[in-house]
Amino acid sequence: MINSNDTICALSTPPGVGGIAVIRISGNDAFSIAQKVFSRPFSQTESHRTLYGWILEEQEKIDEVLLTPFKSPGSFTGEDTVEIACHGSAFIQQRLLEILVAKGCRIATPGEYTLRAFLNGKMDLSQAEAVGDLIASESAAAHRQALHQMRGGFSKEINVLRNKLIHFASLIELELDFAEEDVEFANRSQLRLLVEEIEQVVNHLRDSFHLGNAIRNGVPVAITGAPNMGKSTLLNALLNDERAIVSDIAGTTRDSIEDYITIEGVRFRFIDTAGIRDTEDTIEKMGIERSFAKAREADIVLLLFDAVETSRDELLDTIARLKKETINDQKLILIANKMDKGAFNMDDFQERVKDTGEVIAISAKEKTDLDKLKSRLIQSVHHRRINSGETIVTNARHHAALCLAGRSLHEILNGMDAGVTGDFLAVDIRKTLYHLSEITGQINADDLLNSIFSKFCIGK
């Protein structure tokens, strides 16, 4: 049994060293405990007002901090809450928490702040889960998405579906229970249309999970090409650091290297892959195999080639090879690198890339025209309609429920095709309703809560 009467504290910023760190105290005694360690009286201070002062332990100054009280119910948890912004060293953080515990706080368990917010009616289940996503979100798009969900957008959409289906179900029920009486039967073709419509929305939401995942975890972009085309150099240029191993020896990158870069608020996950070429080297071969695998998983595949040296045949050959690995046109972006070379001849270049589609010419080394590449990346993401208005599923549990709902909807249609009677159609209708309810939390599954709350890290 979780005791929600005591006062909890925890670090609210990520663990480790930073400029500042925020420690949050929540519970009935949050104010009195904070007062015991803070240099200035704040009981008269307005809620949400920040005070400057010192953390004291037996008159000894521990740290110079900013303290903000949040009075119940106007806080995240709905309880009296105090946030202390202190200096970010691990030592100070640790020391402060120790002092607070000595004064009567308990260190929060994972997800406990969210649990309390949920228990105090500050959010529903799907909102609670969105908080987890919000904390983990590292880009503007992910942030937008999590906020949208937290404000109930996703639950609303599901609820609309549920209500439509409940209406559907009631028509069938009417026909079953009052068959002897003079009632009109539920029109099967209308019902079919309704199920198909709901199925479409559910499947759309279900498929958005991949997109949602991409937003949360970064849109995966694989950088491919023959060896020594400057893939690592491009990655470094984009990252502005020396992460990948760069050398003039072809085949240096034997393994895939990943890093993140945020462009215009969209998070991309770049995957550097081993160069694609025919080789007898077993280790390199494995690397190339992995490259194809990465390219397959990626949402965007950059194919780098040498603006001067790559022949038309070589280029077409590589494109064909990628396509053979089921990498379609839509996600392929052709990039001609090394246009800074002295031997670059525009006419010759145009001749070689004729009819291969759009090609972006850059110099990774000189960082020339990287902006063109960046806006092309953004464009291809927008093309897939990642924008703030649309509901995108980011949560694995929701995705699972949508998959099951989609399956049940499909079963309804199958049943109708097979001419199954209403009582059995109703089984699948009810099952669909159940799965939709799982998302909005209108169902009571004890393991559900456990899994949700254990996913949150300490301090919210």
Place this chain on the structure above:
Amino acid sequence: MKLNYDIVVVGAGHAGNEAAAAAANLKKKVLLITMDMAKIGQMSCNPAMGGVAKGQIIREIDAIGGYSGIVSDRSAIQFRMLNISKGPAMWSPRTQNDRMRFAEEWRGMLEQTHGVDFWQDMVKGIIVEKGRIAGVITSMGIEIRCEAVVLTNGTFLNGIIHIGEKQFGGGRLGEPRAEGITEQLISLGFRSGRMKTGTPPRIDGRSLDYSEMTEQPGDIIPGKFSYTDTQPLQKQRSCWITYTNEAVHTMLQEGFEKSPMFTGRIQGLGPRYCPSIEDKVTRFADKDRHQLFVEPEGWNTIEIYVNGFSTSLPEDVQQKALRLIPGFRHAKMFRPGYAIEYDYFPPDQLKHTLESKEIANLFLAGQINGTTGYEEAACQGLIAGMNAALNLDEKAPFVLSRSEAYIGVLIDDLITKGTEEPYRMFTSRAEYRTLLRQDNADERLTHRSHTIGLASDERLQRVIEKQTGKEDILRYLEKNSVSPDEINPFLEQSGSSPIQQKVKIHSIAGRPHVDLLGLFHHLPEINEKSGQLGSIREEVLQQVEIQLKYAGYLQKEKELADKLGRLDHVPLPLNFDYGKVTNLSIEARQKLSSIRPESLGQASRISGVNPSDIAVLMVYLGR
């Protein structure tokens, strides 16, 4: 005069009779008190038992060892399996009954039940000592001591009958009402309310012209309710269908200003799904006709019941309107239809055993719990009677879950949600409808009832034979194959595609258009095997067929039942202090404190208790 009993049952209708029989069969000394010995087992409304969802309940009562199925079979004049064009979960047995034979059979069965005594009197109060029931007091001033009381007062408590502008006290037309109990229970802390129901006029069958109506005969091969060896009907009587029309509606509307419904003299809420004819005409003004069933009241009587024409309009308006109905031009009334208002006790004051939370060993069953229908009343009486007996023996209660029986759904709904209009059972009230079929009530319930000593050894033996027979045949069909030569002619004849090579029989038997009996005729070995089943052969084959054809659906439903049923196994203490849990919404706190659910599952079904409230409770219970 001093009387001493284990259990006193007040009222001898469907609920009281089942309660008395069940308690006596559980070895209790039972006194059944009725205001009129001649009215035991009276069908107050239509002369029929069963129907959609209700027929399933009668099968369940029978499977547990109640009497309603047997009484209905013995007094039936027509049998129909309703909804036969739908799936097996919807098949619903219904009988038309001889009203007088029905009452006679009930009285006969009770008289032959060891341990049931009778007393004709009106109970005007109960005796409560230290929060427990101690007896009843009758209008003759007789004090009867007992350990438990089952109240089944039906529509008699402060009943008021309305016909047009006339109104008078009564429990049924021509019978006095009962007084005293409501007032006493209120003083003991009970809440009470008013409900309304109605009944149509009775007609002289000699005055009707059936040539203007459509005949509705019984089934060609009539079935029956009871799993015991009651005999199916050899001959049957038909019902007739006719319709109202615009002229009838206009005539009815002329009487509206004198209707107790529309003038506000009736305050009680009536059932939406069993509306009076004046209600239908008003609420469904766009319908130019309403269906009526013309039902004979028995084998030999000329009395006719006009099902669908329940009304409380003035008798002259009833008469005039009736005569505008096809076939009714010369109709003579025996007595008019009427509405009756009566007291009920919101059933959220009861436990799953139907024992009141307020007073130990006081049980309430039937219409006083806000239900409507013979079947609903009878099953409550059965459960109340059983649990009264089990309570006295200090044994575990007999409670059925929502996935076990319609009876479980009914009682859980009543005590969890209460009811403001007369509660009637529908199949849609059951989450796991395809599991709660009329064909498998015995498999679902007889074992459990036998364990506590109610269902007889013979009943159990029959269920075991049926189950074994089913499993044997299923195993045979799964193990043995059939060749194209053997079976293709039959398949073609059934409109099913022929097979190309040898296949296991069950893959053919599960096909939609394949009739199992027909299939077996082409397979001598299994035909002989199933022949050995004797009298239960048909039932077993039906089980096999359902199992083969709907296995996927049944499996799905079972999984959902298991998943959702888990919360029903998380008990909530009856004295749990919800006021202390400040995280619950205020509405949830109030509802939970008043209903005091017995499990988390029950709590989750209370209206106004949201999933987040359940989540809060789960957290508090440490789950």
